[in-house]
Amino acid sequence: MSKSSCVGRPKSFDVDDVLEKALAVFWAKGYEGTSLTDLTQAMGINKPSLYSTFGNKEELFIKVVDLYEQRPCGFFRAALAETTAKTMVAAMLNGAAQSFTDHSNPQGCMIIQSALTGSDASESVKQALINRRLEHQNDLKKRFEAALQQGDLTTDYSADVLAQYLATIIQGMTIQATNGITAAELQCVADLALSHFPGLERN
Amino acid sequence: MSKSSCVGRPKSFDVDDVLEKALAVFWAKGYEGTSLTDLTQAMGINKPSLYSTFGNKEELFIKVVDLYEQRPCGFFRAALAETTAKTMVAAMLNGAAQSFTDHSNPQGCMIIQSALTGSDASESVKQALINRRLEHQNDLKKRFEAALQQGDLTTDYSADVLAQYLATIIQGMTIQATNGITAAELQCVADLALSHFPGLERN
């Protein structure tokens, strides 16, 4: 299954390792704001190596987004797996507050901020990120549907609106993070949002 | 007071008119995603005219942001002037929902999305937009402080947190708009946010 080549000159770098370096750059500067020079310098490889390994800039970016969803943005899937609607929403908001203001990384959510606008040349990348956001929002919707059905959540709002509302708050938190809000302040916002979220019994 | 020159060849274009054209481009493509070719084509002028009239790309962008705040984003100041906290928050959320999904313009808020990330060269523009957002958030804070003081708003949350929370929702609504949410759907989100906003008596 390993596609490691058994013949020829071996790679002088670890693929996963340099992907992580590329993630840091794309996350901080966005898709179009990142140049190939930025990438090759951060990754410690030269352009032909980058192209032979990852295809081109856009394909590299998509691979980086996959990595981002698995690791720094991992709180999302973990939160989805929470057993109750309340703990799910809480894990979403707390995870976002913590992840978006983690100073060991760029601030905010990469999927939201790295290609919000751009030239026509990056239209496909913009659309790819929109699709990711809509997929995640659909995950929320399905989770809310299940919660409504099993009586875990009591409200007249549809799962659709609840998902859009929660997504809105999380996406707004990313802007707050890029504005430089502190982790504590963003946690206060998350707490407020949780305690006023519809359908979850007050405590 | 008019700085219209009384001697020499007259301008062949109206300054406010071409600023409007520049606004449409920057709004849709962002600061770095917009090239001078995009601008001169949309504005119908050539580069030397652009530079002699507006300085350079960055100065033109700032002038465009000023224009944006006065016109398409004018709901903000109008909402601030509302007499009660409840009508103020309602006007903010409704105005955002309507403005961000108005199909006669690009979707979303220009100040939020046109320079969220970018190369080092656009650092000053990024910071300028962050400052605008923080100024607007401070406007909200002062409005909430006044409402809390005059008993118009009853909650234990500080004006700071309330302002951050409302800003978060509005900023999230811009992402929803770029995702392609419909005006009706975004209005539902705004309605939900309003009816669950802390301190405003339920109706």
Next chain:
DNA sequence: AATAAATAGTACCGGTCGGTACAAAATAAA
């Protein structure tokens, strides 16, 4: 009609963009 002032248009500047051709170097297989 001559002059001065301001704009319009063309053509160009160095630098950087994403992407690649090509040859040297490093490995495994024969």
Next chain:
DNA sequence: TTTATTTTGTACCGACCGGTACTATTTATT
């Protein structure tokens, strides 16, 4: 040790980037 295969590093590609020098043109003033 030769051969085949893969990666490396350098040097380069055309296109476009933001910005400008220079000239022609259009106006008001003298």
